[in-house]
Amino acid sequence: MADTAQNQSEIGRKIDQYLEYLQIERGSSPLTIRDYKHYLTRLINWMDSQGIRRNLVDINADVVRSFRVYLAGLPGEGKALMTRRTQGYHVIALRSFLKWLIKNDYAVLSPEKIELPKVEERQVKFLNGEQVDRLLNAPTLSTIQGKRDKAILEVLF
Incomplete structure (x- = not known):
């Protein structure tokens, strides 16, 4: 699971530990682990591009809000913007990571303060x-x- 770019930071090390937790203790599927790694790595890369330090305490409400604005402007499939559902997957991964950190006694932003985006219900045909x-x-x-x-x-x- 180790990724050298992530291991250079506190957040990166914790993400690696979190992904190991998902695999070993939670028994998450390889696809879930792959997706969560992708979503959380996107957060780290965005933090780097914004000059935000890679410390757990630096993940605050303002950072999350700005990250969500960034996600909303990213291209998705084709030429359209990233869907709200895909944006929601990023938020779910972040909230799950924060819950794991709190469970492990780290003082971080409460996941309950991060609301999921509203998405349209899928129409059953x-x-x-x-x-x-x-x-x-x-x-x-x-x-x-x-x-x-x-x-x-x-x-x-």
């Missing part, structure tokens, strides 16, 4: 009657697997 019929009639009944698939679909629909 339902199949219409014709689509359900096509789905139910898709399995080939001449094979055992087809009969199994048909039974599963009948139970689901």
Whole structure:
């Protein structure tokens, strides 16, 4: 997990320890650990670009607010700006990191002071009657697997 750029700072060392905690004690998936490392590294890089020291006490409400403004202006997929949902993932990773620090007796910004961005609820799309019929009639009944698939679909629909 160690990253030489991160290890040159207090925050970097704690992020490495936090990622190890996620892996060993929490049993988080490798993708979660990868994503959290990405989000927290983006914070460190942004702090460097702003001349903000890499100390835990330097993560305060003003720094978090400025970081969120920075995230809101970053490009996302294609030419559009980063979505509020993706911005939220960064905030979730930061809040989780701060909670871990507090659990380990570090005096840092309370994660409860950082609100998650409001995001639109995902719209659930339902199949219409014709689509359900096509789905139910898709399995080939001449094979055992087809009969199994048909039974599963009948139970689901």
